[in-house]
Amino acid sequence: EAGVAQSPRYKIIEKRQSVAFWCNPISGHATLYWYQQILGQGPKLLIQFQNNGVVDDSQLPKDRFSAERLKGVDSTLKIQPAKLEDSAVYLCASSLGAEAFFGQGTRLTVV
Amino acid sequence: SQKIEQNSEALNIQEGKTATLTCNYTNYSPAYLQWYRQDPGRGPVFLLLIRENEKEKRKERLKVTFDTTLKQSLFHITASQPADSATYLCALRGSYIPTFGRGTSLIVHP
Numbered sequence: 001e002a003g004v005a006q007s008p009r010y011k012i013i014e015k016r017q018s019v020a021f022w023c024n025p026i027s028g029h030a031t032l033y034w035y036q037q038i039l040g041q042g043p044k045l046l047i048q049f050q051n052n053g054v055v056d057d058s059q060l061p062k063d064r065f066s067a068e069r070l071k072g073v074d075s076t077l078k079i080q081p082a083k084l085e086d087s088a089v090y091l092c093a094s095s096l097g098a099e100a101f102f103g104q105g106t107r108l109t110v111v
Numbered sequence: 112s113q114k115i116e117q118n119s120e121a122l123n124i125q126e127g128k129t130a131t132l133t134c135n136y137t138n139y140s141p142a143y144l145q146w147y148r149q150d151p152g153r154g155p156v157f158l159l160l161i162r163e164n165e166k167e168k169r170k171e172r173l174k175v176t177f178d179t180t181l182k183q184s185l186f187h188i189t190a191s192q193p194a195d196s197a198t199y200l201c202a203l204r205g206s207y208i209p210t211f212g213r214g215t216s217l218i219v220h221p
Contacts, residue, residue, distance in 0.1 A: 004154075033209070042115075042200055042211030043155065056208050091154050098143065098204065102154030 002026065004103035006092050012109045018080035021106045025073070025094030031055075033100065034067055034077050035091040043091055049075065082110045113138040117201060117212040125220055130188040132215045134201035137182060139210075141203040144177055144184050149198045149214065158199075159186075191219045 005024040013019050025032050030051050035043035046065065048055040051072035060067070064083070069075040079086055089105040116135040124130050134144070143162045147155035161168045161177045161184065168175045174187040188195050198214040 035211075040213065042117075042202075042213045044211070045208045048208065058208065093154070098145070098160055099157045100155075100209070102156070104152070105154050 004092055004094055004101055006090075006103035006106055008106055009104065010107050010109075012111060013082055015084055015110050016081040018078065019082055019108060020076050020078045021090050021092075021108075023075045023077070023092030023103060025075070025092070026096075026101055029094035029096050029101070030072070031095045032069055032075050033091075033093040033095075034075070035093065037089045037091055037105070039088070046077070079108075082108075084110050086110050113210070115139070115201065115203060115210060115212040117199075117215045119213060119215070121216040121218055123218045123220065124191055126192060128191055130191045130195065130217055130219070132186040132199050132217065134184040134186070134212055135182060136203060139182070139203050139207075140179075140205060142205040144175075145202045145204065146173075146175060146184075146186050147200045147202060147211075149200055155200055155211075188217070191217075193219045193221050195219050 032049045034046045037043045046060045047057040049069040067077045087110045091105045093100040093102040114137045146158045149155045176185045200214040202211045
């Protein structure tokens with residue numbers, strides 16, 4: 001079974017630039033999550049989708065972050081404009097039940 | 112305020128010993144609690160889930176306990192091996208967004 005695919009693996013941008021991350025979940029998984037993991041901390045949920053609808057985005061900084069999940073499959077997370085404090089690993093996960101399967105993440109460095 | 116606490120200091124143990132990691136929480140009433148393993152540069156990997164009405168769960172060399180009165184979960188790895196070295200995260204699930212602790216680093220020395 002193929003796992004959760006994310007790209008790119010690494011990204012370095014200057015502050016105030018924009019960036020987008022892509023996630024392809026495990027086939028058939030209705031729930032998709034985007035997490036932000038800052039070094040030394042646990043993953044923090046940014047947004048949760050059920051199919052192509054948003055279940056929770058209470059921790060998503062909506063003035064600069066946006067996410068979509070078209071057709072209930074792939075998802076993209078965008079940051080515009082980026083700030084230094086956005087430097088983190090962005091993890092995508094998908095699930096069918098209680099167990100979440102994570103991708104390898106995208107390491108973003110904002111300079 | 113809601114808080115999940117995992118020991119921020121690394122746990123160093125000798126190969127063959129039992130590792131015990133702690134997850135404490137306040138102001139949550141989780142329906143269930145999960146433990147994940149995370150290796151450097153990788154995403155977390157699910158290990159075990161324990162529900163609020165369960166006291167203990169086992170899987171091979173892993174054991175999880177859940178005390179909703181103490182608001183604590185203990186995660187045990189018996190007969191530990193150097194390959195068990197990683198960061199272990201606990202996550203609470205319930206009528207709120209899934210929430211992770213910061214994780215505890217386990218280092219098993221040969």
